[in-house]
Amino acid sequence: MAQTREWTYDGTELAWLQERLGRPGAGPGHVVSELVPSGFEAYLRIFHRFEAADGSGRTRTWQTWAEAAGIEFHPELSHFSLPGRHGAGGELVWTTEEGALDGRSRGALARRLAGVTGDQGICFAYDMAALCWGEEEPLVRHASLAGLESVREEVADRVGSAGPEFWWPQDRGWVVTTDYDLRSTYVGCSNETAEQILDDDELEALPVTPLTRVDWYADRRPPTAHRLRGETQVVMVATGSRP
Template identity: 25%
Template sequence: MWTDRVRLLDDASVASWLPPRVSGAMGTVTGVVPAGYPAYTRVLHPVDAETDRAPAARWSEVARVTGRRVHPLVQWHRLIGSAEPWNPESPLWPEGRPNQGSLATPPLLALCRVLVEHTRTPEDCTFALWEGFGHLHGGMRMLLTAQHPSRAPRRIPRLGRRRARWTSGVPVPGALDDTELRAPRLELPGRDYLLFAGPLDAIEDFVRYESDPFPGEQSPNLFWPADRSWCVGTEIDFDSTLVAGDADLIAAVLASRELEAWPVLPGDSLRYDADTVNG
């Protein structure tokens, strides 16, 4: 696995408390994180720029450009004035979009610095990853390169406006072998997850996977401590992360200057049509 401090679990019973409580409708807050907590918050994923030189932006910065509003149920395509929720593009904002299904490492670590102060068991956490991620299984990948006039093609993480081309397929080994891929799953509606255990402070190593020539990062889709004082969820189709916990924890997340977070209610919808403010 990615780190010797995190191990794959061969018993899914540690997650047996979740299915009865992740009972909300698909696309709602408690369709991602468990019901029964006193408070909830939504952490908006930073907006990745289209070029390597531009820093990540907050949704509030985008709103100042597009003339729209950020609010608890804001949807990205509405914020940028696009009628297309699945592949939104808009002349109002041509500079990138938030990641879907993964919270970038800097805000993830900022969140964990808050979370660690609100659990008695930071050394005993469970991390769940959706079983369908390609880096778990390996296979053939196409190599995306950019052609620069003055030098040979090179791999780049974001292409911007540079000319791109695909090269031949490259074999990529999986992060887990066949035996590990048969490990028991946490089964939730529409999603099954592999389970891992380790301390909260190992999460930075856990999210990074080395799969040359395609190293990358993937935050857990769910994670919680043994005392269940909170639970964090990142649905693979969402561009935000949900946190369930007590009122003090949620207040601390909302107060963090490193996070762009909004309070939400258990039954709130985060579906594509939930944003009725930005028409």
């Protein structure tokens, strides 16, 4: 059953961001420019760390996994291309968070950005998560970077454990996007900030471009059917400033 809801960004704090999102032309899949606004010097992909499904606390990076499998570690690498995610009986062996940067990486990124931003206020916003959880408009909170985890805890009963989907400082010097459906986070920032993030041993990141594909099938054949959430397909009809 398809459920259609109207969603507008006019008059919300996401309006400026949505005006700078979109792709320049038709093509397969989805690309960075649909997630991170235009106008930044550099764009990065931060890979969500894999964790063992057995609760042991073991972790695994995308790069070490790809290298062990003889696969190129590249900006459009899909988790579908990494062999051995499931055991012989089909059980999940390694998992990575969808729609949320893992805590270890999230903390490292916040610390790096704090060094760039100082004590500026940060806008934390939930878009698709808010829509899917029944909110009437994007959910926005303001705090410092040090308050990121407090914001997540505060809104968990309204949007779950995902996100924040977008966060940016008052001067809009960078934007972090963790899409509700993806297993990587994308950042738009200055070249200097990008270098600091790439140099952080706690973060697994690669440079990307606005046209780098971000969907699950980026380095595979396109899917034959769209993935639905349960039995209800939520269709967003955006009005106002979104492309």
